[in-house]
Amino acid sequence: MKKRKLVIFIALLLTIISLAIYIYIASGTYLKFTVAPQEVYVSIDNKDKKQINNKDSINIEPGKHSITISQDEFKSYTEEIEITKSKTNTILVALTPLTDNARNIMKSKENIKVIEPFEAIITAKNAKIIKENYSIIKDLPVKSFRYQIYGCKSEKYPDDSTKVALCISYTDGNEDDIKQTAFNRLEKMGYNPSDYEIIIKESPDALKGEPENMPK
Numbered sequence: 518m519k520k521r522k523l524v525i526f527i528a529l530l531l532t533i534i535s536l537a538i539y540i541y542i543a544s545g546t547y548l549k550f551t552v553a554p555q556e557v558y559v560s561i562d563n564k565d566k567k568q569i570n571n572k573d574s575i576n577i578e579p580g581k582h583s584i585t586i587s588q589d590e591f592k593s594y595t596e597e598i599e600i601t602k603s604k605t606n607t608i609l610v611a612l613t614p615l616t617d618n619a620r621n622i623m624k625s626k627e628n629i630k631v632i633e634p635f636e637a638i639i640t641a642k643n644a645k646i647i648k649e650n651y652s653i654i655k656d657l658p659v660k661s662f663r664y665q666i667y668g669c670k671s672e673k674y675p676d677d678s679t680k681v682a683l684c685i686s687y688t689d690g691n692e693d694d695i696k697q698t699a700f701n702r703l704e705k706m707g708y709n710p711s712d713y714e715i716i717i718k719e720s721p722d723a724l725k726g727e728p729e730n731m732p733k
Contacts, residue, residue, distance in 0.1 A: 546602050549574040552586060553611040553631035554622050560585040571627070574605060586610050590619035611635040639678075646679045653708050654681070663687055664695050666703070673714050682714040692717060 550559065552571050559575070560566035562583050569575070579602035587593040591612035600606050611632040614620040623632065648654060651668070658667035669684035671677065683703075687695045696717055700710045 546577055546579050546600060547574045547605045548577045548584075548598075548600065549605050549607045550586075551607065551609045551631055553628035553635070554588055554591070554619075555625075555627055557586050557588045557610075557612065560587070571631070577606075584608060586612065588612055590614065590616045609635050609638065643678050647681055650679070651681050651713075653683070653703075653706075653713070656706060656708075657683075659699075659702060659706075661698075661702070663690060664699055666699055669716060671714055672716060680714075682716045683710075685715065685717045686720050687717075688720070692719065 550557075550569055550571065550573050552569075555571045557569060558566040559569050561577065563585070566585070566587070567575075577600055579600050581597065581599055583595060583597055585593060585595045591614055594610050594612055596608065596610070598606070598608060609631065611623070611628070614623050622628065647668075654668055658665055660666075664685055664687040666683060666685050668681045671680035671682045673682070674680035685696065685699045696715075703710050
């Protein structure tokens with residue numbers, strides 16, 4: 518009888534332990550990585566980095582963290598994220614290749630599946646930043662019979678896609694006169710030209726077609 522009670526007690530104890538382990542795992546806080554290339558190094562809050570594969574998950578403390586993802590021949594990427602307790606959080610990153618070998622690696626089907634949604638997210642984020650920092654964008658393009666003013670890629674910050682210049686494109690005439698006329702137009706609209714990077718260029722097709730796409 519005592520032996521039977523002992524067996525039952527042990528069975529109940531094992532059941533309770535198993536249940537506790539299951540609850541602990543189920544209520545854990547994780548960060549799942551969707552990355553390209555398929556193998557990268559991850560550093561959390563600038564601490565020791567570890568190698569992970571695409572789709573791997575790691576246990577992480579809730580709260581704000583700085584996540585750095587790197588790999589040889591690629592540009593490192595850092596993102597600040599807020600980790601929610603008791604759930605699987607996610608991060609999606611496609612590193613920028615710096616060599617021909619790295620660019621070839623990113624051509625695989627597995628990496629392309631990561632690159633496309635990552636680029637869509639980055640484009641949306643950049644568009645939001647541009648709209649917040651450049652209120653003039655909503656009033657562009659400005660067209661005249663002699664010139665056109667529109668948002669264009671910055672030459673001062675060529676590697677920063679959140680920076681925008683104002684391009685003044687004109688067909689003919691004196692550049693200084695065109696510039697002053699365009700500046701007067703901007704000032705009447707309530708904008709100070711000195712607040713922007715200005716790029717002026719003469720083109721016979723300046724008034725044809727649509728200018729570069731900018732967030733509206």
